[in-house]
Amino acid sequence: FFFGSMSRLGTFLRKSPKYIFGAATISGGAYLYQWKSFEFFFDEPHPEDKPRLVVLGTGWAAMSLLSEIDCEKYNVSIVSPRNYFVFTPFLPCTTVGTIEWNHCIESVRRVLFRFRKRAKYYEAAASDIDFENNKVTCSDVLKKDDDPTKSFELPYEQLVIALGADNNTFNTKGVYEHATFLKSLEDAKAIRKRILNNFEQAALPSTTEEERRRLLHFVIVGGGPTGVEFAAELHDYVHDDLSKYFAKECKKYLKITIVEGMDRVLNAFDKEIAKYTQEKFKRNGVEVITKTFVTGVGGETIDFMDARTKERTTHPHGLVVWATGITTKPVVKGFMSKLGTHQKNARALTVDGRLTVKGCTNVYGIGDCSTIQCEKLETLLDSLWNQQEYVKDGGLTFETFQKFVADHRKQHVQLDFLGDRLEQLFEKHDTEKNALLSKSEFKKLIQEADSKITALPPTAQVAAQQGSYIAQRLNHLGDTRHSVMPFAYNHRGSFAYVGSDEAVYDSDMIKLKGGAAFWGRNTAYLSKLFSWESKRNIMWDLFWSKWFGRDIATY
Amino acid sequence: FFFGSMSRLGTFLRKSPKYIFGAATISGGAYLYQWKSFEFFFDEPHPEDKPRLVVLGTGWAAMSLLSEIDCEKYNVSIVSPRNYFVFTPFLPCTTVGTIEWNHCIESVRRVLFRFRKRAKYYEAAASDIDFENNKVTCSDVLKKDDDPTKSFELPYEQLVIALGADNNTFNTKGVYEHATFLKSLEDAKAIRKRILNNFEQAALPSTTEEERRRLLHFVIVGGGPTGVEFAAELHDYVHDDLSKYFAKECKKYLKITIVEGMDRVLNAFDKEIAKYTQEKFKRNGVEVITKTFVTGVGGETIDFMDARTKERTTHPHGLVVWATGITTKPVVKGFMSKLGTHQKNARALTVDGRLTVKGCTNVYGIGDCSTIQCEKLETLLDSLWNQQEYVKDGGLTFETFQKFVADHRKQHVQLDFLGDRLEQLFEKHDTEKNALLSKSEFKKLIQEADSKITALPPTAQVAAQQGSYIAQRLNHLGDTRHSVMPFAYNHRGSFAYVGSDEAVYDSDMIKLKGGAAFWGRNTAYLSKLFSWESKRNIMWDLFWSKWFGRDIATY
Numbered sequence A, B: 001f002f003f004g005s006m007s008r009l010g011t012f013l014r015k016s017p018k019y020i021f022g023a024a025t026i027s028g029g030a031y032l033y034q035w036k037s038f039e040f041f042f043d044e045p046h047p048e049d050k051p052r053l054v055v056l057g058t059g060w061a062a063m064s065l066l067s068e069i070d071c072e073k074y075n076v077s078i079v080s081p082r083n084y085f086v087f088t089p090f091l092p093c094t095t096v097g098t099i100e101w102n103h104c105i106e107s108v109r110r111v112l113f114r115f116r117k118r119a120k121y122y123e124a125a126a127s128d129i130d131f132e133n134n135k136v137t138c139s140d141v142l143k144k145d146d147d148p149t150k151s152f153e154l155p156y157e158q159l160v161i162a163l164g165a166d167n168n169t170f171n172t173k174g175v176y177e178h179a180t181f182l183k184s185l186e187d188a189k190a191i192r193k194r195i196l197n198n199f200e201q202a203a204l205p206s207t208t209e210e211e212r213r214r215l216l217h218f219v220i221v222g223g224g225p226t227g228v229e230f231a232a233e234l235h236d237y238v239h240d241d242l243s244k245y246f247a248k249e250c251k252k253y254l255k256i257t258i259v260e261g262m263d264r265v266l267n268a269f270d271k272e273i274a275k276y277t278q279e280k281f282k283r284n285g286v287e288v289i290t291k292t293f294v295t296g297v298g299g300e301t302i303d304f305m306d307a308r309t310k311e312r313t314t315h316p317h318g319l320v321v322w323a324t325g326i327t328t329k330p331v332v333k334g335f336m337s338k339l340g341t342h343q344k345n346a347r348a349l350t351v352d353g354r355l356t357v358k359g360c361t362n363v364y365g366i367g368d369c370s371t372i373q374c375e376k377l378e379t380l381l382d383s384l385w386n387q388q389e390y391v392k393d394g395g396l397t398f399e400t401f402q403k404f405v406a407d408h409r410k411q412h413v414q415l416d417f418l419g420d421r422l423e424q425l426f427e428k429h430d431t432e433k434n435a436l437l438s439k440s441e442f443k444k445l446i447q448e449a450d451s452k453i454t455a456l457p458p459t460a461q462v463a464a465q466q467g468s469y470i471a472q473r474l475n476h477l478g479d480t481r482h483s484v485m486p487f488a489y490n491h492r493g494s495f496a497y498v499g500s501d502e503a504v505y506d507s508d509m510i511k512l513k514g515g516a517a518f519w520g521r522n523t524a525y526l527s528k529l530f531s532w533e534s535k536r537n538i539m540w541d542l543f544w545s546k547w548f549g550r551d552i553a554t555y
């Protein structure tokens, strides 16, 4: 393939160098010109007359919003303690240097510049929100708590909360002290350093056999995509690179273990795919232990409990990577408690079907920090059935059904999803074909509507789509011609890398395993990066780390 | 130039694509093949019959030695707590991201692999040497002091000490706590983070005017090449990048100050060059304060003392970079004290003209940790003059002069440097032209010989040449046909980057200033990198950071 395309490229170049170089020069020149000539005033004061939009966070949800928001309509301020966006799907790659850390992030300020967004960025953490007076309190995270200049207030007309979530430890003891998460760039750096330190230590003559075995036992807690991808990357790193530069015996001591509480890895994926992944891991020497919980993590040991037999065992480890999912951030819980009953007993910031935070009118919650809660229509069935307005002759005609939908679509977004399929639906559920929906027929119909509202997974895909949705909503706020449909999630499938240039892909339509999924993943992810710079850097990294190996210096 | 070469390239490509692609394919294929096919056994036990060579350090001196040492002749072990080599000349570039950190280092194991050296590397620190029993004690730096498996011993037949030096603080108070050095990769990372943190903090509404002024005052202590290059890089970073992404007013508060105790920066360079540099800095808004000492560094302030008036002033600072030179490492001082009188009162590990550590026969000292000490011949003049053997008729004939040189060249390496110029020298200094050197004539001659021995500067050039010298010496040890000339340093000139794509170059023959020196620097440095991988990465970085700017994310 390579040779074929090389000679085709040769023919092409021989035939048309003038055109290529002409085009390259012109487009390159134009690109450089616009890049260099744009004058950008971050210090231009915000004009007074525009409503103020404050965005909290610089993750998937916030950045997707920012890339689409119309900065001519709002004075936009962004608050986040981290002045860059992390492209999380490639984060597992950075733990072993398949991709360099700094290539998997994008500077917020540079993204704003690139998208020509006259927004202000503040490197601070939102610590409090005054929902009544529309103000966010932000803290300079680099200052000490008692510094009077630590915090400042940002008033808002519109507020978007996109703070993401914390790692969930299920209160397992020792996790914060002795395990490493895999959520931030710092986590990825710490993991890489630890892997290399352990190999170097294992190579010393003073290290005992037993210690070598401990140092080179890598335990991954959680068989979700993050855990699976990290195991796959670690396997590749050891087999492609470390085994070349370290004594062969290191390989002898090496052990990679994935511990999963459920009965298989990749629970959110198709069963076939999970099976394929486990078989692949078996071939690659990665041990998968299912139906087992971790009950404690120590500096050098980890405790397992078999979910069925309740038997407990202790194992030495050199590194524990904890990837078992997420929980609500304390700061978000603080916001929730301020909203009182509207957020009572909720496990995350509850938003309605249009992503407005419950209890507010001008505050939106998107991404991992929020969860959509819609009242089930089914619970209202009896009270509806008593309303003379709709129910005639013991049932709903198509007209009264239409009226019912029109009257209730604001409160019950599920009805919005029915869109222009009302006639179809009515016919479908009118099983008696008497142009009248009986109570039991109507129940079936609203059950179908309810089923459209399922809890969305905490993924970048959801976060990005929600960010884009709120951007469009805000861009058209007050525009009466623009009716606001509730947020509808469009699942484009999930990838997981499983090692040695193979991946799996699961969508409603297509399931893929192997090399094709690997290339699909790379292509799909590359297309999602905000800047050409990152695309270029990551392509370059993938190519070079494949052909010339990953670096093994402990920097 | 760019367009001219583009069209020439076009013509070339049109004419000869077949050849190019043919050649590229073959050479690329061959390269990949040899790269992939080399089987390297780091764990192959060292054969018993070869002498053991232990090398301490992985800096310039050690790596240069390793790249030339014949691993068939020795069982080579390398000990260093840092498993990579740092290409220090590009280190100032990494503080602002002109070059990425990891591109300015090379993994020791990968370099060994590339040079096909069957040497063992241990990530440990040499802590003690038993010169009598020929053993080095090494410590696993990752372990606690009380761990019984912390240390191990390496016996040697030959030992090379290349431990480099520490930063010299001149006991100024607060330097360790509040200033940052610029010697290691960690230093460069810390500096970059601090610069960006300060800009982000200055951009917050809660930050006062006064604090902004403090945060954006960067002080560089020491006007040597390191200080000058860092100031130049920082200037470029602020003007090319930060001022584009941060509010313009940040520039208003910005101040870069170089403090130098002597009367000019770049003392080791030509006066003209120093003047040019200072003028360039003036144009660029970098303040140079000469004849001033720093007497203390606090968390937010720095104290200056005028060397002439003794007047003391205190200034707020956001970052102090300390680059005032080097001092002997405590561990090296420990080795010296073990060698007793041979190293007494010495300020660094003293070696003779052939780089053998004084007091040892099989231990060599190279690079920044060592200093060559040769007795001046002049001090021996009187006692020599009394020796009847040489002095006849009140002077030396050419024959007795030859005999004197032959008899003394072993102890006095300056005589070795005279090489085959003896006849010339004799004639030159025989001013009376009577074929006899009088005492005063002979004094002049030995003064000329003494002048060949000057203290060598602590530079990478010296370290690398010494490493290569010892490699050759060890490769030919015991080979009687190979006479060991003393170490002769060949100065190839020094570069310093001064900002906005200009540099200065100073050698005995040529002095350069401006763009030519900048390109000369890049070319010279690139040629010195060990691997093609680093060359490629650095060229890529220099190109992209020039055209698309440096990154501003605080990772």
Ligand SMILES: Cc1cc2nc3c(=O)[nH]c(=O)nc-3n(C[C@H](O)[C@H](O)[C@H](O)COP(=O)(O)OP(=O)(O)OC[C@H]3O[C@@H](n4cnc5c(N)ncnc54)[C@H](O)[C@@H]3O)c2cc1C
Binding pocket: A056, A057, A058, A059, A060, A061, A062, A079, A080, A081, A082, A088, A089, A090, A091, A092, A124, A125, A126, A127, A162, A163, A164, A165, A182, A183, A184, A225, A226, A331, A366, A367, A368, A369, A458, A459, A460, A461, A462, A463, A495
């Ligand atoms: C290793 C890994 C791999 C993943 N791979 C995939 C994948 O392949 N596909 C996929 O769809 N999803 C993937 N995910 C999930 C995805 O990353 C998350 O769902 C997504 O990041 C959620 O976006 P978010 O904007 O809600 O939160 P985040 O991206 O977590 O962003 C939260 C933001 O809030 C900021 N913040 C935190 N506290 C404060 C505060 N007090 N004030 C202001 N700002 C604050 C943070 O700095 C951050 O910028 C992966 C996650 C991980 C960890």
Ligand SMILES: Cc1cc2nc3c(=O)[nH]c(=O)nc-3n(C[C@H](O)[C@H](O)[C@H](O)COP(=O)(O)OP(=O)(O)OC[C@H]3O[C@@H](n4cnc5c(N)ncnc54)[C@H](O)[C@@H]3O)c2cc1C
Binding pocket: B056, B057, B058, B059, B060, B061, B062, B079, B080, B081, B082, B088, B089, B090, B091, B092, B124, B125, B126, B127, B162, B163, B164, B165, B182, B183, B184, B225, B226, B331, B366, B367, B368, B369, B458, B459, B460, B461, B462, B463, B495
């Ligand atoms: C920012 C900067 C820029 C510079 N630019 C130039 C330049 O442009 N041109 C030039 O000629 N020179 C330059 N120099 C100087 C040059 O880097 C040094 O002279 C050179 O590094 C000295 O080499 P070395 O091998 O003696 O020591 P180093 O390179 O410092 O190496 C010392 C080695 O010893 C190891 N070590 C330390 N302690 C122990 C221990 N206990 N046991 C075992 N190993 C140990 C270290 O890990 C390290 O690998 C620059 C220096 C700096 C800091």
